[in-house]
Amino acid sequence: MNSEQFDFLVIGSGxxxxxxxxxxxxxxxxxxxTKGEVSDSNTSAAQGGIAAAVGEADSWELHEQDTLxxxxxxxxxxxxxxxxxxxxxxxxxxxxxxxxxxxxxxDLALGREGGHSxxxxxxxxxxxxxxxxxxMVAAAKKNPNIVLFRHAFVTKLLLSQGRCVGASAEIEGLGxxxxxxxxxxxxxxxxxxxxxxxxxxxxxxxxxxxxALDLGAKVENMEFMQFHPxxxxxxxxxxxxxSEAVRGAGGNLRxxxxxxxxxxxxxxxxxxxxxxxxxxxxxxxxxxxxWCVYLDTTHLPxxxxxxxxxTIYDKLKQIGLEMEKxxxxxxxxQHYSCGGVSTDLDGKTSxxxxxxxxxxxxxxxxxxxxxxxxxxxxxxxxxxAAAEASKHDTLPDKHGVSTLPVHCITEAESVRLxxxxxxxxxxHVGIVRTDGGLGLALQEIDSLLDxxxxxxxxxYSQHPLETHNLLLAARSVVTSAIQRRENIGLHxxxxx
Numbered sequence: 387m388n389s390e391q392f393d394f395l396v397i398g399s400g401x402x403x404x405x406x407x408x409x410x411x412x413x414x415x416x417x418x419x420t421k422g423e424v425s426d427s428n429t430s431a432a433q434g435g436i437a438a439a440v441g442e443a444d445s446w447e448l449h450e451q452d453t454l455x456x457x458x459x460x461x462x463x464x465x466x467x468x469x470x471x472x473x474x475x476x477x478x479x480x481x482x483x484x485x486x487x488x489x490x491x492x493d494l495a496l497g498r499e500g501g502h503s504x505x506x507x508x509x510x511x512x513x514x515x516x517x518x519x520x521x522m523v524a525a526a527k528k529n530p531n532i533v534l535f536r537h538a539f540v541t542k543l544l545l546s547q548g549r550c551v552g553a554s555a556e557i558e559g560l561g562x563x564x565x566x567x568x569x570x571x572x573x574x575x576x577x578x579x580x581x582x583x584x585x586x587x588x589x590x591x592x593x594x595x596x597x598a599l600d601l602g603a604k605v606e607n608m609e610f611m612q613f614h615p616x617x618x619x620x621x622x623x624x625x626x627x628x629s630e631a632v633r634g635a636g637g638n639l640r641x642x643x644x645x646x647x648x649x650x651x652x653x654x655x656x657x658x659x660x661x662x663x664x665x666x667x668x669x670x671x672x673x674x675x676x677w678c679v680y681l682d683t684t685h686l687p688x689x690x691x692x693x694x695x696x697t698i699y700d701k702l703k704q705i706g707l708e709m710e711k712x713x714x715x716x717x718x719x720q721h722y723s724c725g726g727v728s729t730d731l732d733g734k735t736s737x738x739x740x741x742x743x744x745x746x747x748x749x750x751x752x753x754x755x756x757x758x759x760x761x762x763x764x765x766x767x768x769x770x771a772a773a774e775a776s777k778h779d780t781l782p783d784k785h786g787v788s789t790l791p792v793h794c795i796t797e798a799e800s801v802r803l804x805x806x807x808x809x810x811x812x813x814h815v816g817i818v819r820t821d822g823g824l825g826l827a828l829q830e831i832d833s834l835l836d837x838x839x840x841x842x843x844x845x846y847s848q849h850p851l852e853t854h855n856l857l858l859a860a861r862s863v864v865t866s867a868i869q870r871r872e873n874i875g876l877h878x879x880x881x882x
Contacts, residue, residue, distance in 0.1 A: 388564065393415050395553060395567035397419050397594065398418075404519075404526050406769040408525055417567065422537065424526075435507040435509030436508045437758070437759040440508065461752065462751070469767050487509065499759055500660060500663065501658070507631065511695070511697065512697045513697050538563075539557075539851065549737070573742070574746045575746060576722060592858070595726060599862065600858075603736050605748070607724060607726070608867075609876075610755065610875055611722075614664070617718065617719040619716055635690070638656060639656055647666065661755045665878060679717070683714070688709075726745065728748050733769065733776075755876050795838060796841075801849070804853045824864055
């Protein structure tokens, strides 16, 4: 197998991966592997913005307090403090790379989202992630120490003397290739494609979680799956996200009778944390037997809607909905995984040489529920810390490795198994769970895994390997949910 050596290897090209790459490039050569195009990530889709206490009436202490409240007592307080204290510097670093955030006079324009006690959301209209990714990709492409491989699907992490020393990948047009490095960063994003309805892109297939599990790395808190309360309910634009910032700007949730039902569920109304709002919407839909609820922005100034939410405004207009005139039909959909590969403040996993950052990681920041707009911040802060820590790593004197071939099945069988998994997760491991449903889900996933492994070998194809990754990660979600015997944050079992 063709092999190439770098100082640092990055798997994934979202905000965490590119932050690490740009920081680590100051200390050596960096290879970035991305299984699609460089900008294919959850980062590009992020609408709301980045939380940072940069306003005059704000402080890192208040940001810390809001994060701890949202995390329902399960946050790592040291990790949260590290996050919020590094937020302002992270914003300035992005600006130095060319990110163009909205301003009000000489200051950054700050929005507000659910769970925040102050306006602290730094944004670029309603496509903040797209703007950040644009600036990051441009900076990475100009850096002579960064090499980017597109359409490179990682099949295995390499282990030598108990240390992660690289990865094997299938690269479009080049075939199988091995990469070795003194430090490896997992920044592969989320696992939303294990559900039927998700805001995640097609690339969110739990690849990093599966790679880490295969290596024996510690994975934790996978039961805490965040569902975004407001995704568009419409057959032509399935799972299009209506940013939390719309509610932050004054949008109201109403049932089909026109009543603002959040008064029945939480004194914070539409600005309650996402788990509270999502459960309220699901309860309201079940109570009235409806398919959706409605987000009402008709009382807000039309020019403000167009200025602050141009992408959402235009998307809705394409299907005949006008934000200033029509209620927007919305339902919850899987959005973010708060658990992942366990790391410390330096992004180190339980495997020497292996780091993780972004949604694939569990830093302890989110606890049982992520505070809105903390995810982009977390990706920058902990990826930067990982880059700083990894500059001291070295390869073992002898790092010979051997890898077993991965088992591929046909794409037709893969599609069938993945759809069965998505039905199982949606029906039994959603916003509200039961003991019986979780037990059934575990049986069904184990059966799907056994079936995958028993099917005949087929030539390499990315889709089946992604499906296997989703099955492994889904099993981790279900087993974690079964072990969690209390209702807290995003985990709600109606039998407890």
